[in-house]
Amino acid sequence: MSEAKIECVSPRTGIKSSLKEHVQAIVTSYILWVEYHKPFCIKYSEEYSEPSQNGTTTKIRFTDNASSAIKSYLSTIDLSSINKNVLCSAQIEALQTGMLNVYKLAHISFVGDRPGSAERTGGNRYEKCIYYSALVDVFHAFIQQNEQAFKQYALKVVSGQKFTDDSFHKSLGEFWSPFIDITRFKTLNENELELLGAAVSQKENFHENGTARILRAYLSDSLHPYITIDRQDGGEDKKVITKRNSDFDDYFKRSELLHSAFRPNYCSDDEISTNAEHNIPENTQAYTAEQDAAVPISVNHLESSYSKLPLPLNMILSGVPGTGKSFLIKEIIENYFASFRRLDNGSTFENVLKINVHSETKNSSLMQGISVGLNAEGSIFYGEKRGAILELILTALQYPDIPFLVVLEEIQENSLNLLIGDLIYLIESDKRVDLSGYESERHNDIWELIESIINDLNPDYIDLPALISKESKRKLIIPNNVYFICTANHRDDKKIIEDNLLRRFDFIEVFPRYEVIENPEVRIFVEKLNENIIDHFIHTESEHMVTGHATWMRVNDETQFWRSFSKFLTDMRKIKQVDFSDLKAILGDLDFPLSINFDFEQFENYHALFSFVQNKCDYQFMSS
Numbered sequence: 001m002s003e004a005k006i007e008c009v010s011p012r013t014g015i016k017s018s019l020k021e022h023v024q025a026i027v028t029s030y031i032l033w034v035e036y037h038k039p040f041c042i043k044y045s046e047e048y049s050e051p052s053q054n055g056t057t058t059k060i061r062f063t064d065n066a067s068s069a070i071k072s073y074l075s076t077i078d079l080s081s082i083n084k085n086v087l088c089s090a091q092i093e094a095l096q097t098g099m100l101n102v103y104k105l106a107h108i109s110f111v112g113d114r115p116g117s118a119e120r121t122g123g124n125r126y127e128k129c130i131y132y133s134a135l136v137d138v139f140h141a142f143i144q145q146n147e148q149a150f151k152q153y154a155l156k157v158v159s160g161q162k163f164t165d166d167s168f169h170k171s172l173g174e175f176w177s178p179f180i181d182i183t184r185f186k187t188l189n190e191n192e193l194e195l196l197g198a199a200v201s202q203k204e205n206f207h208e209n210g211t212a213r214i215l216r217a218y219l220s221d222s223l224h225p226y227i228t229i230d231r232q233d234g235g236e237d238k239k240v241i242t243k244r245n246s247d248f249d250d251y252f253k254r255s256e257l258l259h260s261a262f263r264p265n266y267c268s269d270d271e272i273s274t275n276a277e278h279n280i281p282e283n284t285q286a287y288t289a290e291q292d293a294a295v296p297i298s299v300n301h302l303e304s305s306y307s308k309l310p311l312p313l314n315m316i317l318s319g320v321p322g323t324g325k326s327f328l329i330k331e332i333i334e335n336y337f338a339s340f341r342r343l344d345n346g347s348t349f350e351n352v353l354k355i356n357v358h359s360e361t362k363n364s365s366l367m368q369g370i371s372v373g374l375n376a377e378g379s380i381f382y383g384e385k386r387g388a389i390l391e392l393i394l395t396a397l398q399y400p401d402i403p404f405l406v407v408l409e410e411i412q413e414n415s416l417n418l419l420i421g422d423l424i425y426l427i428e429s430d431k432r433v434d435l436s437g438y439e440s441e442r443h444n445d446i447w448e449l450i451e452s453i454i455n456d457l458n459p460d461y462i463d464l465p466a467l468i469s470k471e472s473k474r475k476l477i478i479p480n481n482v483y484f485i486c487t488a489n490h491r492d493d494k495k496i497i498e499d500n501l502l503r504r505f506d507f508i509e510v511f512p513r514y515e516v517i518e519n520p521e522v523r524i525f526v527e528k529l530n531e532n533i534i535d536h537f538i539h540t541e542s543e544h545m546v547t548g549h550a551t552w553m554r555v556n557d558e559t560q561f562w563r564s565f566s567k568f569l570t571d572m573r574k575i576k577q578v579d580f581s582d583l584k585a586i587l588g589d590l591d592f593p594l595s596i597n598f599d600f601e602q603f604e605n606y607h608a609l610f611s612f613v614q615n616k617c618d619y620q621f622m623s624s
Contacts, residue, residue, distance in 0.1 A: 008267040012097040013186040013210040019098035020217050021086035023172075027157045028070070028087055029099065029106055030143070033136055035069035042066075043111055043129040045088055049563060051614050051622065055570030056563065058124040060088050074155050081159055091119040092128060098214045099130075102183050103176065104264075105139070107131040113330070115356040115409055135179065142175050164221055173223030180224075181255045184266060185212040195259055197252040199240040200227060206240065226251050267388075297449045299440040300398055309336050309403055309483070312506040313429050316411070316486045319510035322548020325487040328510065329407055332485065337405050353392050354407040357414050366390070366419055368464060389420065394446050396482045397453075400435035408486045416486070416501060422462040423478070428504050432480035433459035447474045490544040512549040521593030522555045529568075532586045545576055558594050562616035569613060573606050580606055 019025060036042050045060040061083040062070070070082055087095070087108075093116060095108040110118070111127040119125055143150045146168070153168035155161075163169060181196040188205035196215060199206070206212040206229075219229045219240070226248050230241045242248040311332070317325040337352050355366070366387040386394070389406055396404040408416070417424055425431065433453065443449040454461055454475060464474045486505070512530060517523040530546040537545050551564045572578040578586075584600060592598045603609040 009101060009264045010096075010267045011184045011192075011211070012093070012101050013184055013192055013207070013212070015093055015097070016209050016213075018217075019086065019090060019094045019214050021090070022098045022102070022214055022217055023163070023221065023223075024086045024157050024160075025090070025095060025098060026103055026105060026176075027154045028085055029130055029132075030136060030139060031073045031154065031158070032066060032069055032130065033132055034140065035072050038137075038140075039132075041129055041131050043127070045111075045128050047125075047127050048621075049617070049619065051617075051619060052123065055566045055574075055610060055614070056617065057122065058126060060125045060127055062088060070158065074151065074158060077155060077159055084160065085158065087128070088125065092116065092126075093119070094214075095128075097211055100133075101211050101264075102180050102214045102218070104133055104135050104179050106133060106136065113326070115326075117356050117358045117410070117413075120358070139175070146171070169221075169223070170225075174225050177224045177226070178255065178258055180215065180218055182259050182262060182264065183211050183215060184264070185215055186210055187212070194263065195252075195255055196224075196227060196240070197248070197255050200242050200248065201252065203239055297398060297444070297446050298442045299400060299435055299438055299449070299453075301401055301439075308480075311336065311483060313432070313480065313482075314427050314484045314504055315506040315508055316488055316501070317508050317510050318488045318490065320490045320512075320544065320546055320548050322550035323510045323512050324516075324548075324550065325510050326409065329485055329487070333405065333407075337403055351392075351396075351402055351404045352407070353388055353405070354409070355388060356409045357411050357419070361414050361419060367421060367423065389423070390476075393476070393478055393482060396479050397435070397446070397450065397477070400438070400479055400481050402481065404482045406482065406484050408484070410489065411486045412488045423476075424501075424504065426460060426462055426476070426478045427484060429480070431460040431478070432482075433457060433477050434480050450475055450477055453477060490541075509543070511543075512546060514549060517549055517552050518554060519556050519593065522552055522561065525590065525593045526552050528590060529586070532590065536582060536586050545578070547571065558596060558616070559618045561592075561594055561596065562613055562618075566610075566613050566617060569606070569610060580604075580609075 032042050032044055033039070044062060044066040046063050047058050047060055049056045050059045051057075062085070067079055067082060071077060071079055092108055092110065096116075099106045099108055107130070109129055109131060111129050114126055149168045149171075153163060153166045153172070156163040156166060182194065183196065184192060184194045185196075185199075186192050186207035186209070187199065187202075188207055190207070191202075191204065193199060193202075193204070198204075206216045216229065218224065219227060222228070224243075226243055227240060228243050230239045317328060319325055333352055355361070366389045368385065368387055368390055392404055392406060396402070408419075411419075420427075435453070438453065438457065440449060440452060443452060450461075453459065454477065459477050461475045461477045464476050484505075512526070514523050514527045517526060526547065526549065533545050533547075534542040536542075547568050551567050555561050555564050569583075572583055583606075587600050603612065
């Protein structure tokens, strides 16, 4: 596990996060921290396979050490119920939103390198760890004042019993409310606020998604001493109202002051992964036009520069899942970009931006948008925010001797043209500007520098609209030290093969690599399996139908084989929708590895085949 690198907090105002059991997440996390002797990070879960209608699904449960820790703290708890705990059952994005954005207690991360969207579909859950903030120390000091009462309360919470009528529940709310008040959330009118009390004063309803959803659960559990939800008409999204009108105004002023001192450093979008294994881009918080003039800007040439990399400026890695596209990108970063993260003066530098694209990713997250916030006087202000890609391009202009990389994973989930807009015109190699020998004066801001480059070199450029200020449109250019790598899975790649992309990107097919499969017999089997698939679907896009090598890499015994074979069947039936007659034609003449005798002709349909294969998977938890 790497260290948690979170220079900014992704706002999460629009994603579909739901964490109804938010109290259970907080209480369980605290118990683990205490019993593990107060570390920074805890790996608390492990993966296992569970049968499902689609074959098998990956789930997680507490490790033996984590289970023992919970049992040690709550001696009378029934351990058979704890793996239903929200830390094991909830999607990572919901846990991240609740634990970090709302409670500020901890950051939840995958163990290993997975995209933040990995748990959105399919019901899979993957190994996770917890990185704690210093707020857990403050919470611990609070608990120590009445630990026995907390333990009685925690037993109800972790066991899934009713806990809102426990006397400690009110004390818990009084402790947490000042911290959860300072949360950016979206209202039903699409406004963004950063203080819960502002929704009361402006008579706003909660939005149905994002942090608002978790704040609503917090108020529904009657945790807040001053604020609640108006449910007189039985509605779910009624206005946020105050419980105690006479005291609220003073409390809100105290919240505003706390907000001024402890406002989170928000990123510019909801989509950047907060997996601790991924690097979070710096300097993507909301900005105003005045901030551009804070530091003089120029083109900086370094003593150590790089020759043009042996890579296309723009490429799309396309292939079926499991062929190592993300692994290839990781190798490219290590071989060509990692050594340029330190400047000659010793300061570190982030030159790689990784974004996992999904259906909710927006142009405003990547290029530019509008931010809403409160100033020190409590008044709402609007500002322009730089998206993550725009920020990287503007930085790359100042350091032409450093290669920069933008990685957009799974672009089939959205339209690249919509995501980056007019930038698609500038990414062509002959539209880039070469600043390798360019000497510039120091300018007041980045936009003035760009105007100077345009006047001197006459490169291609596009106009960026001024969204808030009354200034004229700003111009944007792209230097030739910025590389774009995208990945796309074959299942949906009709969404990405557009004429303007074919002209601007190198499309590189990533095929299965059989040599990385450890067992020679399994290697031969998978290679022959894919040959049969290609021969059978010769009149279609047969390369879209093959199986990737990743599922088979570590198969060395019969149980492992059947579990991988079950995943293959699920892919063919549920995702690629291959008819059973076609499957019989593909598997008919195959010799199975590991001395497995398999008579495929005895099966008449997928149901019978799935039942047979699942019984071979040796899921011991199903034998009782």
